[in-house]
Amino acid sequence: MFHAKKPTMNSHDRPMCVQGDSGLVLTTDPKPRLRWTAELHERFVDAVTQLGGPDKATPKSIMRVMGVKGLTLYHLKSHLQKFRLGKQPHKEFNDHSVKDGERVSALDLQRNAASSSGFMVHSMNENLHITESLRRHMEAQREQLEVQKHLQLRIEAQGKYMQTILEKACETLSGENMASASYKGDGSQGIVEMEAMKDFGTPVNFPCLQDLHIYGEQIDMQQLTDRSSLDGFLPTNDSVCLGKKRPSLHGGSSKNPFIWLSDDFRLQELGNMAACLGSQEDSFKGEHLQIPPSTINSTGSDLDSLSDVYETKPILTGDAMGEKKFEASKLERPSPRRASLPVERVNPAIKGAALSQGRNLPYG
Amino acid sequence: MAMAIQEVTELDFSGYSTTTTTTEDDGACAWNDWSPVVNWDVFSRDHDDFQGLIESMMDDDEPDHATVNVPEGCNSSMIMNGDSTSDEDFKGLRLVHLLMAAAEALTGGNKSRDLARVILVRLKELVSPTNGTNMERLAAYFTEALHGLLEGASGVHSKHHHHSMTSNGPYRDDHHHHHQGDVLAAFQLMQDMSPYVKFGHFTANQAILEAVAHDRRVHIVDYDIMEGMQWASLMQALMTRKDGPPAPHLRITALTRCGNGRKLISTVQETGRRLIAFAASIGQPFSFQQCRLDPDETFRPSVLKLVKGEALVVNCMLHLPHFSYRAPDSVASFLSGAKTLNPRLLTLVEEEVGPSKEGGFVERFMDSLHHYSALYDSLEAGFPMQGRARALVEKVFLGPRIAGSLARIYRARGEEEEEGCSWGEWMGGAGFSPVGISFFNHCQAKLLLGLFNDGYRVEELANNTLVLGWKSRRLLSASVWSSSDSHFGN
Numbered sequence: 008m009f010h011a012k013k014p015t016m017n018s019h020d021r022p023m024c025v026q027g028d029s030g031l032v033l034t035t036d037p038k039p040r041l042r043w044t045a046e047l048h049e050r051f052v053d054a055v056t057q058l059g060g061p062d063k064a065t066p067k068s069i070m071r072v073m074g075v076k077g078l079t080l081y082h083l084k085s086h087l088q089k090f091r092l093g094k095q096p097h098k099e100f101n102d103h104s105v106k107d108g109e110r111v112s113a114l115d116l117q118r119n120a121a122s123s124s125g126f127m128v129h130s131m132n133e134n135l136h137i138t139e140s141l142r143r144h145m146e147a148q149r150e151q152l153e154v155q156k157h158l159q160l161r162i163e164a165q166g167k168y169m170q171t172i173l174e175k176a177c178e179t180l181s182g183e184n185m186a187s188a189s190y191k192g193d194g195s196q197g198i199v200e201m202e203a204m205k206d207f208g209t210p211v212n213f214p215c216l217q218d219l220h221i222y223g224e225q226i227d228m229q230q231l232t233d234r235s236s237l238d239g240f241l242p243t244n245d246s247v248c249l250g251k252k253r254p255s256l257h258g259g260s261s262k263n264p265f266i267w268l269s270d271d272f273r274l275q276e277l278g279n280m281a282a283c284l285g286s287q288e289d290s291f292k293g294e295h296l297q298i299p300p301s302t303i304n305s306t307g308s309d310l311d312s313l314s315d316v317y318e319t320k321p322i323l324t325g326d327a328m329g330e331k332k333f334e335a336s337k338l339e340r341p342s343p344r345r346a347s348l349p350v351e352r353v354n355p356a357i358k359g360a361a362l363s364q365g366r367n368l369p370y371g
Numbered sequence: 372m373a374m375a376i377q378e379v380t381e382l383d384f385s386g387y388s389t390t391t392t393t394t395e396d397d398g399a400c401a402w403n404d405w406s407p408v409v410n411w412d413v414f415s416r417d418h419d420d421f422q423g424l425i426e427s428m429m430d431d432d433e434p435d436h437a438t439v440n441v442p443e444g445c446n447s448s449m450i451m452n453g454d455s456t457s458d459e460d461f462k463g464l465r466l467v468h469l470l471m472a473a474a475e476a477l478t479g480g481n482k483s484r485d486l487a488r489v490i491l492v493r494l495k496e497l498v499s500p501t502n503g504t505n506m507e508r509l510a511a512y513f514t515e516a517l518h519g520l521l522e523g524a525s526g527v528h529s530k531h532h533h534h535s536m537t538s539n540g541p542y543r544d545d546h547h548h549h550h551q552g553d554v555l556a557a558f559q560l561m562q563d564m565s566p567y568v569k570f571g572h573f574t575a576n577q578a579i580l581e582a583v584a585h586d587r588r589v590h591i592v593d594y595d596i597m598e599g600m601q602w603a604s605l606m607q608a609l610m611t612r613k614d615g616p617p618a619p620h621l622r623i624t625a626l627t628r629c630g631n632g633r634k635l636i637s638t639v640q641e642t643g644r645r646l647i648a649f650a651a652s653i654g655q656p657f658s659f660q661q662c663r664l665d666p667d668e669t670f671r672p673s674v675l676k677l678v679k680g681e682a683l684v685v686n687c688m689l690h691l692p693h694f695s696y697r698a699p700d701s702v703a704s705f706l707s708g709a710k711t712l713n714p715r716l717l718t719l720v721e722e723e724v725g726p727s728k729e730g731g732f733v734e735r736f737m738d739s740l741h742h743y744s745a746l747y748d749s750l751e752a753g754f755p756m757q758g759r760a761r762a763l764v765e766k767v768f769l770g771p772r773i774a775g776s777l778a779r780i781y782r783a784r785g786e787e788e789e790e791g792c793s794w795g796e797w798m799g800g801a802g803f804s805p806v807g808i809s810f811f812n813h814c815q816a817k818l819l820l821g822l823f824n825d826g827y828r829v830e831e832l833a834n835n836t837l838v839l840g841w842k843s844r845r846l847l848s849a850s851v852w853s854s855s856d857s858h859f860g861n
Binding site for chain 1: 551552555559562569572573576598599600603604606607608611636637641645648649653810811814815818819
């Protein structure tokens with residue numbers, strides 16, 4: 008763009024330059040062009056400043072103030088225009104990098120610096136600005152990563168604790184059910200609850216991997232819209248199967264089977280929840296909904312990898328519970344049956360989640 | 372079982388009868404009791420006259436409209452709206468108007484109460500707590516709540532006790548009669564579908580962590596420990612902290628209330644056992660005590676065992692979705708008592724209420740409607756397909772709260788009571804000084820909300836408060852305080 012160069016440096020492959028009487032350097036090509044030397048430019052800038060800035064100054068007035076012979080309005084017009092343009096974008100970029108640290112990448116900043124600094128003094132200051140804001144930006148990002156990390160651990164801990172609540176409850180519930188007293192009596196509530204759990208794709212009796220995955224998928228889609236700040240935090244679009252990203256965790260020790268992400272452990276929790284509720288062996292099944300375990304096999308390869316994951320993963324809840332062992336073997340056996348939960352459930356969920364924010368009430 | 376609502380554009384005066392024969396599957400026999408009281412001839416025309424009725428009521432502000440004259444030009448400005456997208460909005464608006472009319476009618480004399488009954492019957496036909504849109508389900512709960520007020524007010528106790536009505540008076544958000552399995556499922560679902568609980572816990576915990584960063588012993592007094600979830604993540608954070616003495620000892624004293632064998636998710640003892648086990652599993656040095664409140668829930672600080680050299684933190688979680696209501700006296704007693712203990716830090720989480728504290732019943736009723744509609748919306752936006760799950764959460768937690776909340780508002784009408792100010796405001800007056808929210812804390816809140824939905828907002832207010840809101844409505848606030856006498860630099 009605009010580089011003030013010494014007349015001897017001819018980086019633009021221009022024909023030779025000649026210095027005229029007035030001190031102006033003109034090229035010798037058919038159309039004589041003026042070379043804006045550093046000195047000339049400095050005088051130009053002085054004049055412009057004197058006149059109140061590039062927006063206030065006019066070519067005519069600049070010409071008058073500069074008093075350089077041979078300088079035409081035409082020269083000044085074009086130079087002034089370039090000067091104005093040169094100033095504008097450079098200002099904007101500076102602001103952006105200060106205010107919106109998250110968006111600007113290092114590359115952007117560098118590029119802006121290069122393109123807008125035709126004026127050596129300006130460019131030096133700019134570089135300093137850029138370095139500063141770059142530094143600040145990186146610091147903020149580092150801190151944010153810290154926060155992310157901690158948040159992840161804390162949510163995990165909560166999930167782990169929730170697990171203990173559910174386990175205890177399962178024991179109590181299954182105990183009650185053995186006596187087959189109160190639970191069946193509150194048939195209606197039982198149904199509501201089963202319905203609710205079914206909402207998340209977990210059939211009551213035998214939580215199917217694929218169903219759990221649907222739930223996870225819905226959550227993923229929901230969370231993945233526009234989460235630029237959490238790139239390292241959540242699984243990315245291309246691996247909806249959570250297991251893919253963290254094989255070590257999945258195959259990991261029984262000491263810490265509780266895996267990030269929030270949807271991931273939700274899957275487990277729901278699975279266990281449903282599992283323990285479903286582990287009641289009596290006519291409970293007959294009374295309530297027939298919920299066949301289902302397979303959604305049209306959503307592609309993700310499901311396969313997920314089922315791999317679930318097969319290798321140790322079943323989380325304590326070995327102390329005999330019922331759980333029973334459930335564990337069920338989990339590992341993929342169900343051959345066709346989807347009772349139509350695939351359509353998944354897609355609208357993704358669309359719906361990604362797009363609308365739900366019906367907006369008058370007060371919303 | 373919502374009846375189909377006709378397009379309003381057909382104002383058909385054909386004498387079509389809208390007798391409300393509440394059928395068996397309504398399940399609420401109580402409603403039938405009311406119908407003979409009403410002159411149904413009045414309502415033997417198109418539904419839409421009802422709208423007109425409401426309109427004329429709202430215009431005149433006169434409660435006595437038991438006999439209806441058909442308004443010739445049904446105020447069409449609110450009605451005519453051809454496009455289908457606002458159909459639902461229109462229906463929602465209509466429900467709101469009906470609710471508002473009912474609320475107004477409730478505050479009047481006897482005749483007006485009859486009108487309220489009529490309106491509630493009508494509402495009951497239009498909405499159901501388990502089907503329909505958000506607005507419809509919300510309206511169902513509000514309708515029930517209003518019905519409860521009516522019954523209570525008139526002193527008539529119907530034999531046919533509607534199954535989810537609160538019968539224990541206004542100071543108990545009654546969800547005990549739900550089956551334990553339901554409660555647990557709802558609890559877990561709610562945790563997964565919304566950030567409310569996590570927001571409160573994490574914000575408080577982060578502030579606590581910062582306050583005790585260099586302490587070896589930490590003592591937390593918890594006003595309402597519930598199932599103890601908050602402390603799991605605090606323990607994890609304490610165990611993994613980089614600066615300060617490693618593995619500080621954590622002691623928690625949980626307040627217990629005598630009398631009620633209340634067992635929502637767990638008793639305090641069970642919670643204690645669970646926390647002990649959890650702490651053991653991660654290697655956190657931990658001990659747990661209980662401190663009994665007086666029967667009237669007065670807090671006696673002297674009963675607490677304090678140990679020299681421990682950092683004292685007071686934690687007060689109120690109004691989280693699965694929490695029970697605590698009477699203002701109890702909270703006030705606790706917070707005042709806490710002040711005398713000079714805690715290093717006090718964390719407070721409470722519901723944000725609208726500014727209509729000075730208003731009458733109807734204003735506060737509408738504010739409450741606004742509040743819960745934001746809540747319902749937030750759940751739906753995140754989980755639009757999981758209607759049944761949301762319905763369960765609404766049934767177990769939100770519905771009872773709505774009923775309790777309205778009952779309290781109703782009792783407080785015309786009394787200009789202290790229910791007016793928030794606890795945050797009260798704290799300043801009680802001698803506590805605000806403690807700033809750190810960048811980390813604020814950032815954590817933003818990230819947390821980001822996990823859920825774009826509609827959630829976090830605002831920083833007054834330097835020591837983070838407020839979680841849904842769109843433009845503030846819902847929950849977390850504030851941090853310290854006793855001005857204790858030395859705590861932030």
